[in-house]
Amino acid sequence: MTGGHARPQASGVLLRSLRSPQLLQIVRFALVGVVNTATFYGFYLALHPWMPYFLAYTFAFVLSMIGSFFLNTYFTYRTRPTWRKFVLFPLTNLTNYVVTSVGVLALVQWVHMNDKIAPLAAAAAAIPFTYVLSRRILLTGARPRPAESVSR
Numbered sequence: 001m002t003g004g005h006a007r008p009q010a011s012g013v014l015l016r017s018l019r020s021p022q023l024l025q026i027v028r029f030a031l032v033g034v035v036n037t038a039t040f041y042g043f044y045l046a047l048h049p050w051m052p053y054f055l056a057y058t059f060a061f062v063l064s065m066i067g068s069f070f071l072n073t074y075f076t077y078r079t080r081p082t083w084r085k086f087v088l089f090p091l092t093n094l095t096n097y098v099v100t101s102v103g104v105l106a107l108v109q110w111v112h113m114n115d116k117i118a119p120l121a122a123a124a125a126a127i128p129f130t131y132v133l134s135r136r137i138l139l140t141g142a143r144p145r146p147a148e149s150v151s152r
Contacts, residue, residue, distance in 0.1 A: 028076040029131055035071060037123055040064035044119060053115040057104060060119075065093055068134075077138045085138055092133040099126040 043060035050056070069089045073081040103122025107113040113121065 025076060025135075026131070029072070029134075032068065032071040032076050033127065033130075036064050036068045037120070039067055040123070041120065045116070048116070053108070054104070057101075057119055061097060061100070065090060068093075072134055073138055077135065079138055088137045089134065092137045093130065095133055096126045096130045099129055 040060050040063075043063050044056050047056035047059055051059075069086060070081060072089075073079055073085065079085075100119070100122040103125055104115075104118045107118040107121055108115045
């Protein structure tokens with residue numbers, strides 16, 4: 001009877017995949033994303049009464065991106081921040097900025113979405129781009145820390 005052994009094997013594979021360094025990294029990235037989104041949105045709401053929505057959006061984006069750099073280097077990717085990475089991180093987030101900016105403008109002007117909600121919807125669409133690009137920049141040339149390496 002081979003059916004009795006398949007279930008424990010499948011459970012073991014599932015448990016190993018849930019503990020994989022890549023999956024844990026994605027979970028940490030998502031947590032940083034939640035913190036970063038809340039930070040961005042807080043800045044946006046604080047600045048919005050004092051300036052046009054898109055200028056408030058831009059300032060909030062830049063301020064939260066600086067925080068995101070440090071959270072992602074230390075917590076998500078567990079690497080050390082360097083000036084090179086700090087300079088490159090915003091350059092790779094240019095894609096994120098373009099995706100979210102086009103999204104905010106389209107949602108507010110064409111869809112007539114509330115300008116306080118549109119940045120959140122646009123940010124959700126940019127998540128996959130941001131993960132891939134930030135990982136590439138922050139891990140370029142970095143060796144994984146012992147806790148992050150995969151033993152085979």
